Amino acid sequence: MAENETLTFHFDVDGNDFTSAGEASVKVKKLMRQLGFSPELTRRVSIAMYEGEINMVIHANGGTADVFVEEDCLRVVLSDEGPGIADVETAMQEGYSTAPDNIRALGFGAGMGLPNMKNYSDEMSIDSVVGKGTTIVLKFKVS
Amino acid sequence: MEGYKHSVFLEMEKCKGCTNCLKRCPTEAIRIRDGHAVINPADCIDCGECIRVCEQKAKRAVYEKLEDLDSSKYLIALPAPSLFGQFNALTDADYVIQGLLDIGFNDVYEVARGAEIHTEYTRHYMNRSDIVLPLISSACPVVVRLIKTRFPTLTDHLLPILAPMEIAGKYARREALKKHPELKPEDIRTVFISPCPAKVSWVKSTMQDQEVYVDNVVSVSEVYFRLISAMKREASPKAASKTGMIGLSWPSSGGESSSLLNEGYLAADGIENVIRVLDKIENGQLNNVSFVELNACPGGCVGGTMTVENPYIARVKLQSLRRYLPVSMNRVPKTGEDPETYVPDELVDARPFTYISPDQGALNLSRAESIRMMMEIENIYDATPQIDCGACGAPTCRAFAEDVVRGEAQMDECLILMRERFKAMVNRQKKSGETPE
Numbered sequence: 001m002a003e004n005e006t007l008t009f010h011f012d013v014d015g016n017d018f019t020s021a022g023e024a025s026v027k028v029k030k031l032m033r034q035l036g037f038s039p040e041l042t043r044r045v046s047i048a049m050y051e052g053e054i055n056m057v058i059h060a061n062g063g064t065a066d067v068f069v070e071e072d073c074l075r076v077v078l079s080d081e082g083p084g085i086a087d088v089e090t091a092m093q094e095g096y097s098t099a100p101d102n103i104r105a106l107g108f109g110a111g112m113g114l115p116n117m118k119n120y121s122d123e124m125s126i127d128s129v130v131g132k133g134t135t136i137v138l139k140f141k142v143s
Numbered sequence: 144m145e146g147y148k149h150s151v152f153l154e155m156e157k158c159k160g161c162t163n164c165l166k167r168c169p170t171e172a173i174r175i176r177d178g179h180a181v182i183n184p185a186d187c188i189d190c191g192e193c194i195r196v197c198e199q200k201a202k203r204a205v206y207e208k209l210e211d212l213d214s215s216k217y218l219i220a221l222p223a224p225s226l227f228g229q230f231n232a233l234t235d236a237d238y239v240i241q242g243l244l245d246i247g248f249n250d251v252y253e254v255a256r257g258a259e260i261h262t263e264y265t266r267h268y269m270n271r272s273d274i275v276l277p278l279i280s281s282a283c284p285v286v287v288r289l290i291k292t293r294f295p296t297l298t299d300h301l302l303p304i305l306a307p308m309e310i311a312g313k314y315a316r317r318e319a320l321k322k323h324p325e326l327k328p329e330d331i332r333t334v335f336i337s338p339c340p341a342k343v344s345w346v347k348s349t350m351q352d353q354e355v356y357v358d359n360v361v362s363v364s365e366v367y368f369r370l371i372s373a374m375k376r377e378a379s380p381k382a383a384s385k386t387g388m389i390g391l392s393w394p395s396s397g398g399e400s401s402s403l404l405n406e407g408y409l410a411a412d413g414i415e416n417v418i419r420v421l422d423k424i425e426n427g428q429l430n431n432v433s434f435v436e437l438n439a440c441p442g443g444c445v446g447g448t449m450t451v452e453n454p455y456i457a458r459v460k461l462q463s464l465r466r467y468l469p470v471s472m473n474r475v476p477k478t479g480e481d482p483e484t485y486v487p488d489e490l491v492d493a494r495p496f497t498y499i500s501p502d503q504g505a506l507n508l509s510r511a512e513s514i515r516m517m518m519e520i521e522n523i524y525d526a527t528p529q530i531d532c533g534a535c536g537a538p539t540c541r542a543f544a545e546d547v548v549r550g551e552a553q554m555d556e557c558l559i560l561m562r563e564r565f566k567a568m569v570n571r572q573k574k575s576g577e578t579p580e
Contacts, residue, residue, distance in 0.1 A: 007518045026422050034545075035513045039295035039498060043425060050426050069517070071510050107430075142510070 015062025084130040150340035157201035162533035164193035175536035189341040204340035225394035228457030241380035252315030255390025257307035259473035284345035285439035295498035312356035338447030391465040396443035400436040
């Protein structure tokens with residue numbers, strides 16, 4: 001970590017290893033516990049981040065996850081260089097999924113990834129360019 | 144957790160300060176200090192992994208010896224069902240029960256009976272509509288302690304029914320008082336024969352302020368060795384086991400959950416697997432599962448560190464022992480206002496399953512302070528070699544960085560960094576020595 005003002009955790013999400021998906025969110029959970037955040041907030045961040053990790057592995061061949069920790073706010077930035085989301089509004093609908101069958105066979109691809117990320121965070125923004133990639137920023141208020 | 148009495152003991156003379164237990168402790172509770180392993184009681188969950196991996200046999204479980212039992216009392220043996228999986232070619236559980244009477248116990252109440260009662264009431268409990276699913280078994284004390292310290296959002300998933308050992312202790316005492324009206328409650332001692340040290344901790348730590356179910360805890364291994372010489376399998380034994388198939392399936396992983404006759408269950412064993420499953424449940428990734436059985440020991444309770452037989456062999460032995468037994472011999476009457484969901488109040492666990500926050504005690508920092516501390520940890524971690532060799536006495540470079548920030552370790556305890564510095568020093572000297580005069 002660079003000598004900057006904000007506590008930052010950086011994770012590379014490996015797109016080639018499906019079984020490792022979700023590891024970053026487990027690490028974040030542990031760090032948040034050490035930092036004394038409430039169990040409920042920790043759970044929300046962990047679930048939202050988990051969904052983001054899974055999405056990046058399924059659709060974008062991996063990416064990066066950065067968590068910025070400030071006193072009153074937590075930000076999770078998920079970035080990938082995948083195919084991008086053509087229609088964000090449709091993608092946000094519960095149950096909508098473009099996951100391939102082999103992924104669905106594992107129980108994923110229920111179309112709840114993005115909706116869950118929105119439900120569990122306080123603010124969510126999606127910046128996606130088809131053919132270039134997607135960046136999702138999740139904000140969590142610390143009460 | 145304040146006041147929790149652990150049951151793993153270190154024999155200082157035997158401990159060489161190697162990294163075996165250090166690296167295997169699932170909660171990073173161990174450090175090597177001054178050449179010996181030191182366990183941090185706040186993080187220890189009594190899983191027994193360190194006992195299992197210690198090459199020097201320096202880590203021991205703490206339990207009572209048979210000779211320490213007060214023989215002037217009416218001693219009731221509460222054998223764990225795993226005890227019955229230790230013997231070769233055992234065809235009848237009655238031999239073991241008769242053996243327990245022959246080595247000096249006044250009475251025997253099988254914990255497997257407690258397990259069968261537990262199973263029945265769990266089925267009732269699962270018919271309730273107001274429960275949080277998936278229900279997580281509370282029979283393994285390691286798992287309960289793990290959830291209380293590490294998985295705060297899962298505490299309300301824990302099944303609030305007394306453990307089989309406790310049910311057995313409670314009923315055994317009551318039965319004895321009925322059978323022997325001359326006895327007073329204080330004349331009775333219930334003695335659990337345990338496969339693991341976690342049960343010892345559980346008994347010592349959680350019973351102080353309430354009704355005592357179990358008075359003493361001895362080990363399966365000690366009792367086993369006493370029994371093999373005492374058990375004469377010639378005549379048919381007088382004593383009669385009151386255990387069915389279900390009770391004798393409990394000690395192996397999957398036994399408790401399959402007994403519920405409910406298809407939506409998961410059974411995991413081995414502490415690392417248990418932690419992974421709990422992480423999944425906490426993230427809401429476990430659907431269509433209503434019951435989760437977790438055992439810290441590999442194979443289930445038969446894998447406890449106070450047993451003798453290999454857990455997978457013990458499992459097979461239990462299978463053949465229970466083959467021709469009735470499914471259960473401890474049916475409970477359906478009573479109460481709603482018989483389908485009835486659980487007697489006296490078997491409901493009154494102990495609160497509450498989260499024990501790691502911040503309790505010494506480190507009561509403000510958010511700003513803890514963020515600053517974490518940044519320092521990150522900076523120090525970046526400076527470490529990140530090879531997790533354990534030579535400094537911490538299990539990982541990250542744990543080392545945490546120790547340094549907390550003032551419990553010094554940066555120059557990192558041998559790899561020291562070596563680099565030493566090399567640089569030698570190189571400098573070489574260079575200055577090589578310069579021509």
